[in-house]
Amino acid sequence: MKEKIEVANTLKNLADLLDGKISAKKTRLALTTIGSELGSEELVQGAKLAVRENPLLEVVLIGPKGPKEFQQYNTDCEKEAHEILERLLETKEVDGAVTLHYNFPLGISTVGRVITPAKGRAMYIATTTGTTSANRVEAMVLNGILGIIAAKGGGIEKPTLGILNVEGARQVEKILTSLQKNGLEFELAQSIRIDGGSVMRGNDLLNGSCDVMVCDTLTGNLLMKIFSSFTTGGNYETLGWGYGPGIGKNMKNIISIISRASGAPVVKGALQYTFELVRNNLVEIAKEQFITAEKAGLTKELESIKSQKKVEEEVQAPPKKPVTAEITGIDIMALEDAVAVLWKEKIYAETGMGCAGPVIMVAPEDKGKGIDLLKEHKYL
Amino acid sequence: MAFPVIKSSAYALIHTPNLLISQGTTQSSERDKDPNSEYLQKLPKHLRNFEEAVAYPPNQAYIGGISPEDLKDIPRPWYGNLLTEKGRFGPFGEIMPEDEFYGLLKISDTFDLVLLTEEFSKEVKEKLENHPLLKNINLSKLDKYATEEEINKAVNGGGELLTLEGKVVGCVKKAHDTDKNLTAHIILENLVAKASGVLALLHLKNNAGISLEEIDYIIETSEEACGDMNQRGGGNFAKAIGEIAGCVNATGSDTRAFCAAPAHGILNAAALVKAGIYKNVVVVAGGATAKLGMNGKDHVKKGMPVLEDVLGAFAILIGEDDEINPVIRTDIVGKHNIGAGSSPQAVMQGIVTDPLDKWNLKITSIDKYSVEMQNPEITEPAGAGDVPKANYKMIAALGVKRGDIQRSEIDSFTEKHGIPGFAPTQGHIPSGVPYIGHCHREILADKIQRAMIIGKGSLFLARMTNQFDGLSFVIEKNIGQGKEKGSGNLNKLLAQALREVAEKFETE
Numbered sequence: 001m002k003e004k005i006e007v008a009n010t011l012k013n014l015a016d017l018l019d020g021k022i023s024a025k026k027t028r029l030a031l032t033t034i035g036s037e038l039g040s041e042e043l044v045q046g047a048k049l050a051v052r053e054n055p056l057l058e059v060v061l062i063g064p065k066g067p068k069e070f071q072q073y074n075t076d077c078e079k080e081a082h083e084i085l086e087r088l089l090e091t092k093e094v095d096g097a098v099t100l101h102y103n104f105p106l107g108i109s110t111v112g113r114v115i116t117p118a119k120g121r122a123m124y125i126a127t128t129t130g131t132t133s134a135n136r137v138e139a140m141v142l143n144g145i146l147g148i149i150a151a152k153g154g155g156i157e158k159p160t161l162g163i164l165n166v167e168g169a170r171q172v173e174k175i176l177t178s179l180q181k182n183g184l185e186f187e188l189a190q191s192i193r194i195d196g197g198s199v200m201r202g203n204d205l206l207n208g209s210c211d212v213m214v215c216d217t218l219t220g221n222l223l224m225k226i227f228s229s230f231t232t233g234g235n236y237e238t239l240g241w242g243y244g245p246g247i248g249k250n251m252k253n254i255i256s257i258i259s260r261a262s263g264a265p266v267v268k269g270a271l272q273y274t275f276e277l278v279r280n281n282l283v284e285i286a287k288e289q290f291i292t293a294e295k296a297g298l299t300k301e302l303e304s305i306k307s308q309k310k311v312e313e314e315v316q317a318p319p320k321k322p323v324t325a326e327i328t329g330i331d332i333m334a335l336e337d338a339v340a341v342l343w344k345e346k347i348y349a350e351t352g353m354g355c356a357g358p359v360i361m362v363a364p365e366d367k368g369k370g371i372d373l374l375k376e377h378k379y380l
Numbered sequence: 381m382a383f384p385v386i387k388s389s390a391y392a393l394i395h396t397p398n399l400l401i402s403q404g405t406t407q408s409s410e411r412d413k414d415p416n417s418e419y420l421q422k423l424p425k426h427l428r429n430f431e432e433a434v435a436y437p438p439n440q441a442y443i444g445g446i447s448p449e450d451l452k453d454i455p456r457p458w459y460g461n462l463l464t465e466k467g468r469f470g471p472f473g474e475i476m477p478e479d480e481f482y483g484l485l486k487i488s489d490t491f492d493l494v495l496l497t498e499e500f501s502k503e504v505k506e507k508l509e510n511h512p513l514l515k516n517i518n519l520s521k522l523d524k525y526a527t528e529e530e531i532n533k534a535v536n537g538g539g540e541l542l543t544l545e546g547k548v549v550g551c552v553k554k555a556h557d558t559d560k561n562l563t564a565h566i567i568l569e570n571l572v573a574k575a576s577g578v579l580a581l582l583h584l585k586n587n588a589g590i591s592l593e594e595i596d597y598i599i600e601t602s603e604e605a606c607g608d609m610n611q612r613g614g615g616n617f618a619k620a621i622g623e624i625a626g627c628v629n630a631t632g633s634d635t636r637a638f639c640a641a642p643a644h645g646i647l648n649a650a651a652l653v654k655a656g657i658y659k660n661v662v663v664v665a666g667g668a669t670a671k672l673g674m675n676g677k678d679h680v681k682k683g684m685p686v687l688e689d690v691l692g693a694f695a696i697l698i699g700e701d702d703e704i705n706p707v708i709r710t711d712i713v714g715k716h717n718i719g720a721g722s723s724p725q726a727v728m729q730g731i732v733t734d735p736l737d738k739w740n741l742k743i744t745s746i747d748k749y750s751v752e753m754q755n756p757e758i759t760e761p762a763g764a765g766d767v768p769k770a771n772y773k774m775i776a777a778l779g780v781k782r783g784d785i786q787r788s789e790i791d792s793f794t795e796k797h798g799i800p801g802f803a804p805t806q807g808h809i810p811s812g813v814p815y816i817g818h819c820h821r822e823i824l825a826d827k828i829q830r831a832m833i834i835g836k837g838s839l840f841l842a843r844m845t846n847q848f849d850g851l852s853f854v855i856e857k858n859i860g861q862g863k864e865k866g867s868g869n870l871n872k873l874l875a876q877a878l879r880e881v882a883e884k885f886e887t888e
Contacts, residue, residue: 004886007882007885008882011882011885015882018871018872018874019871019872287740291738291739322846324840326838331773332724332773333777350722351724352838352848353724353850354837355639355807355811355838356752356805356838357770357771358724358774361840361846
C-alpha cells in the first residue's frame with residue numbers, strides 16, 4: 001500500500017513537472033541590502049533563512065559586501081542599487097526582486113500579506129504602498145483588482161474579497177459587485193459580525209475573514225506596520241511577508257517591497273512570497289485580469305464615478321427631422337461645437353463618421369443656411 | 381488555430397475620360413438641367429490624357445509604382461509634378477487606357493449587349509493580343525462586329541454610346557424593353573464594374589503566381605447592384621467576374637456595405653478560410669462610373685485637371701497560413717455596433733479602440749492605420765478637406781483620451797502612423813484596402829509589424845437607415861501566432877495521462 005502511494009506521488013510530481021507547475025530550475029531573486037534601519041546584515045540574514053528553507057531559490061545581493069556564498073553586486077549608494085536592480089530585471093538575469101524605498105510610477109501599488117492574529121491566517125492587504133489613482137474610490141476599486149491578482153499569484157484560484165469599512169467602501173462594493181457579475185473572478189467575503197455583509201469591520205481584520213482586504217493605500221500601510229510589528233513594540237517587524245509586489249496594468253517586473261523596519265523573518269517571507277509570484281507568473285496574471293476587468297466594464301464604471309463634470313450651458317436641440325445632407329470639411333475637434341452653433345439657430349443637425357471622415361448631417365433644405373452659418377463662425 | 385494570411389493583392393486603374401463625360405452623375409445631372417452649361421462646355425479642356433494619368437503620382441502609388449510615403453516628398457500639386465519615368469504597369473497591377481477597356485467590356489459581355497465597330501474591334505483586339513495578361517483569355521468575342529446601322533438603331537432605342545476622342549466606336553444596348561433595371565445605362569455601369577473586376581483578378585493571378593483554378597470562392601464588394609425588376613440587386617457579380625477570368629472551380633457571392641464592403645468582404649473571406657470551409661478566397665471589386673468626375677465642377681472652377689478620371693479595381697487573395705505571408709488577426713476586429721450611436725467618437729471607438737482594449741494594446745502599437753485613403757488633391761478643392769488626415773486626427777484624439785499619447789503629439793502621431801491619401805474617390809475603392817498591397821510588402825520587408833485596415837460606410841445614402849458603419853481588422857507579421865505550441869500540448873496530454881495512472885494507484 002505504501003509503495004503504491006509513493007508511485008502515485010511520483011507520477012503526480014512528474015505530471016506537475018510536465019505542466020510547468022514545478023520545475024527543477026532555480027528562481028533568482030535580487031535583494032537590495034541598503035537603507036534598512038536594522039542594518040544590512042539583518043537583510044542578509046533574511047536571505048540566508050530564505051534560501052535555506054527553499055532549495056529552488058537563489059538570491060543575488062545588491063549592496064555592501066556580503067557573505068561569499070551569495071552572488072553580489074556591491075555598492076554603497078541606494079540610487080545605484082536600484083539602477084543595478086532594474087538592469088538585472090531588464091536583462092532577465094534575475095526573475096524578481098525584493099527591495100525597500102522604491103518609487104513605483106502612478107498606477108502601480110503593492111499588495112502585502114500578513115498573518116492575522118486571531119487564526120494565524122494569511123491575508124492580502126490591497127494596497128500598502130504606491131498610488132493607484134488620485135481618486136479615492138477609483139483607487140480602491142483598482143486596489144481590489146490588484147488584490148485579486150496578488151491572491152491568484154499566490155495560488156488562490158477564486159479569492160474572497162472584503163472591503164474595509166473606510167470612507168467610500170459602499171461605492172467600491174457596488175462597483176466590484178458589478179465587475180464580478182460581468183466576469184471578474186472572485187467572491188465577496190462575509191463579515192464575522194452578526195449583520196454580515198462584505199464590508200469588513202476591525203474584528204474581521206483580526207480574524208482574517210477574507211483572503212484579500214481592500215482598502216486605501218495609507219490605511220493599508222498602517223495595517224501592515226501594525227500586523228507585522230505588534231509583538232515587538234514597533235521598531236522591528238517580525239511577522240508576515242512584507243508589503244508585497246508592485247502590481248498595475250502595465251507592470252513589467254515583479255518587485256516586492258519591505259520596510260526600513262522589516263526584520264530578517266519578514267525579509268525571508270518577502271523573498272518566499274516573491275518566489276511564489278514568479279513561479280505563478282504574476283505579470284501574465286495581471287495582464288489577464290486587467291483584460292477581464294476591462295471586459296467586465298471597468299472603464300465605464302470608473303468613468304461613472306468621475307462623471308460629475310461641470311455642466312456647461314446646454315443648447316436645446318431643435319425638433320428632430322430626417323438628415324440626409326452632409327456637410328464635410330469641419331475639423332474633427334470642433335465638430336460638436338459646430339453642431340451647437342446650428343442648434344442655436346434652430347437647425348437640426350447630427351454628427352457622424354461617414355466613409356469620408358467626420359460629417360455634420362442636416363436636412364437638405366437646411367444645408368445652404370447651415371454652411372453659411374458655419375462659415376460665419378469660422379468652422380468652415 | 382493558425383490565422384489566415386494575405387497571400388497576394390492586385391490593384392488596377394482604368395483611365396476613362398469619355399465615360400466620365402457620359403456616365404458620371406455630376407455630368408449627367410448637369411446635362412439634364414442644361415446641356416449647354418458652362419461647366420459642360422469647359423470640362424473637356426480639363427480632362428487629362430492617358431500619359432498624364434499614368435504619370436500622376438497618386439495613381440502610381442495605387443499600382444505600387446511608388447510607395448504612398450514617397451508622396452510626402454513630391455511637392456503639391458501632384459498633377460503638376462508628374463513621374464514621367466513610370467510606366468502603365470506597376471508591381472501591383474496597371475493603369476489601362478480607355479480603348480483597351482472597351483475591348484475588355486466586350487469580352488466581359490455574355491449577352492451581346494456591347495456593340496463595337498469593325499475598325500475599332502480589329503484595332504483593340506490587336507492591342508489586347510499584346511497585353512501580357514489579356515492575351516491569355518478568350519478574345520474571340522472581338523471578332524464579332526456591329527455595323528453603323530446596328531449601332532444607330534441600338535442608340536436610338538435607348539443605348540449608351542461608347543466614344544473615343546469624339547468618335548463613336550460602339551454602344552451598349554438596353555437589355556430589356558421595359559425593365560428599368562436593365563437599361564443601357566445600368567448595363568454599362570454593371571459591365572464596367574464586372575470588366576474592371578476581371579482585370580484586377582487577372583493581375584492577382586499574376587502577382588500571386590497561382591492558377592485561378594485553385595480559387596474556391598469569390599466575394600465581390602463593389603457598390604453596384606445587378607438584377608432585374610423582380611430582384612434588383614440580386615447579384616451575382618462575383619461569379620460573373622470569376623467566369624470571365626477563368627476561376628472554374630470557384631463559386632461566390634456579393635457583399636454590400638457601401639464603402640465598408642471590402643473590409644466586410646475580407647473579414648468574411650478570412651472567416652471562411654479559418655473555418656476550413658475554403659482554402660483560397662478572393663475578395664474583388666471593380667470601379668464605379670457614377671463617381672467619375674464627382675467633384676469635377678470644383679476642379680474646373682479651380683482651373684485644375686478633373687482628377688476623378690480613373691476607375692479603380694482591386695483583388696485580394698486570402699489563404700491558409702503558409703508561415704510567410706502576413707496574417708489577418710481574426711481575433712482583433714473592430715466593428716460599429718447598431719446600438720453604439722453615430723457620433724464620430726462612437727464610430728471610431730467601436731472600430732479602433734475597442735479591439736485594442738481587448739488586447740491591451742496602445743493606439744501606438746499599430747504601426748500604420750489605413751483609413752479612407754482618398755487622394756486629398758481631389759477632395760480639398762471641393763471643401764471636404766484631407767480625408768485621411770481627418771481620420772488620423774480622430775484616432776489620435778482617442779489616443780489622447782486614453783492617455784496613450786500626449787495632446788502635443790497629435791501631429792507627430794498622424795505623421796508616423798498615417799499614410800498620405802492616394803486612392804481615387806471611387807467609394808469602396810479607397811476604403812482601407814488600397815494599403816493592403818503596400819502593407820504586405822512592408823511587413824515582409826520588416827519595415828512594419830502591424831497595420832489596422834479600417835473600412836467605413838455612410839449607410840444613410842440608401843435611405844434605409846441613418847446608421848454609419850465601420851469595420852476594422854489587423855494585419856500582422858507572420859510569427860506563427862495562433863498556433864498551438866507542439867511540445868506544450870504534448871506535455872499537457874502526458875501530464876493528464878500520468879495523473880490518471882496515479883489515480884488508479886491511489887484507488888486500488
